[in-house]
Amino acid sequence: MGHYPVMREDVLKYLNIKEGGVYVDATCGHGGHSLCILEKERNIILYGLDKDIDAIKDVTNKLSGFKNFRPIHSGYEKLDSVLKQEGIETVDGILMDLGFSSNQIEDAKRGFSFQLEGPLDMRYDRNSCLTAGEIINRWNRNDLVYLFEKYGEIKKARRFVSALIERRKKKEFRTTTELSDFIVKYFRYRGKIHPATKFFMALRMAVNDEVETIKMGLNKAVDALKSGGRLVVISFHSIEDRIVKHFFRGNEQLTVLTKKPVTAGKEELLKNPESRSAKMRVCEKL
Numbered sequence: 001m002g003h004y005p006v007m008r009e010d011v012l013k014y015l016n017i018k019e020g021g022v023y024v025d026a027t028c029g030h031g032g033h034s035l036c037i038l039e040k041e042r043n044i045i046l047y048g049l050d051k052d053i054d055a056i057k058d059v060t061n062k063l064s065g066f067k068n069f070r071p072i073h074s075g076y077e078k079l080d081s082v083l084k085q086e087g088i089e090t091v092d093g094i095l096m097d098l099g100f101s102s103n104q105i106e107d108a109k110r111g112f113s114f115q116l117e118g119p120l121d122m123r124y125d126r127n128s129c130l131t132a133g134e135i136i137n138r139w140n141r142n143d144l145v146y147l148f149e150k151y152g153e154i155k156k157a158r159r160f161v162s163a164l165i166e167r168r169k170k171k172e173f174r175t176t177t178e179l180s181d182f183i184v185k186y187f188r189y190r191g192k193i194h195p196a197t198k199f200f201m202a203l204r205m206a207v208n209d210e211v212e213t214i215k216m217g218l219n220k221a222v223d224a225l226k227s228g229g230r231l232v233v234i235s236f237h238s239i240e241d242r243i244v245k246h247f248f249r250g251n252e253q254l255t256v257l258t259k260k261p262v263t264a265g266k267e268e269l270l271k272n273p274e275s276r277s278a279k280m281r282v283c284e285k286l
């Protein structure tokens, strides 16, 4: 997340940063991990990619003191063309810290949070067309059921989707809180975990086509690594972690360095409770 770079010591250890190397922070956000990497070793080149133009503007400003930091507004799924444009053939290490940043979720107008009133947006890259509002108000019954069951891991989503379709016939959903209030009422929520959590996660994954994008990004990352180069991936969601696990295991070019995912230690959990769901997996290219 933006304010606290998750598992920073492990990231630095596993990236195995060497003097003179070229590294990529493929999801640099507001620069938490990038700053740690740049401070660890001055004599490297670090490319910082992010799909979110606000993050790139902010990190460019924040890390302007590091002439060896190269911020680039791009998705990691286009890593091959980014590196080609920069005249770089291979790199020594790549970090992917998946999902959204705390800056994004705290900014109501981005529409990621069900607790803050904002438009139903959820795009990392605001040049892309599909928004959460488009999905909620336009997608057909079967596509919505599939989305919520598969990516929200919600059981028996069909009845909920029927109610949602009835509601949107009367009045379209415009804001995050309209949608989360509707979900709360439908599930008669009294418990600990807010029922909108999983719906919002599924919507975010669909808006940003995250499953396909992560798969593409992992492939491009492995292609870009030199022999002995490391790929460090942090995920916050079981679907993402499963993709990373299977990708690492099924790739003959890779040695997996983490038999089990690395998780945050006690001290970090106290300082940053959001790190509790973070899982880090690391591989090295043969």
Ligand SMILES: C[S@@+](CC[C@H](N)C(=O)[O-])C[C@H]1O[C@@H](n2cnc3c(N)ncnc32)[C@H](O)[C@@H]1O
Pocket (backbone or CB within 6 Å): 001, 002, 003, 004, 005, 006, 026, 027, 028, 029, 030, 031, 032, 033, 034, 049, 050, 051, 052, 055, 074, 075, 076, 077, 097, 098, 099, 100, 101, 102, 124, 213
């Ligand atoms: C968890 S945050 C990263 C935080 C960062 N490591 C730090 O320490 O500040 C994830 C970031 O990935 C970005 N992102 C999401 N999908 C992306 C993609 N396909 N390519 C590049 N960046 C992406 C988001 O915009 C967000 O800023």
